[in-house]
Amino acid sequence: xxxxxLKDGRxxxxxxxxxxxxxxxVEHGWWDKERLVPExxxxxxxxxxxxxxxxxxxNIEGMAEELADIVIRVFDMAEGMGIDIQTxxxxxxxxxxxxxxxxxxxxx
Numbered sequence: 001x002x003x004x005x006l007k008d009g010r011x012x013x014x015x016x017x018x019x020x021x022x023x024x025x026v027e028h029g030w031w032d033k034e035r036l037v038p039e040x041x042x043x044x045x046x047x048x049x050x051x052x053x054x055x056x057x058x059n060i061e062g063m064a065e066e067l068a069d070i071v072i073r074v075f076d077m078a079e080g081m082g083i084d085i086q087t088x089x090x091x092x093x094x095x096x097x098x099x100x101x102x103x104x105x106x107x108x
Contacts, residue, residue: 014075015085015087017075021072021075021079022080025076030076037077041077043073044070044077047073050069051067
């Protein structure tokens with residue numbers, strides 16, 4: 001199980017963090033009405049764009065914050081849709097470990 005040491009000393013799994021992220025979003029009114037998948041994906045994409053912009057401006061701290069926002073948006077979406085993101089990450093990682101080097105020669 002993936003465990004992260006938080007500054008307050010508690011250990012949380014990815015699943016625990018996803019639940020907390022989603023609970024915070026609910027408590028702040030972001031789930032008062034049905035959230036549509038296209039909207040949620042666009043919000044993730046907007047965070048990716050903000051990370052790119054921070055990188056282009058040589059703002060590594062800003063980019064790091066935007067990367068965190070991407071993960072937060074993904075965790076919120078997954079939890080809101082009933083997806084066990086921790087299990088999905090672990091299972092996908094196991095698939096990726098079995099892939100060939102650069103997936104058979106891909107450049108990027």
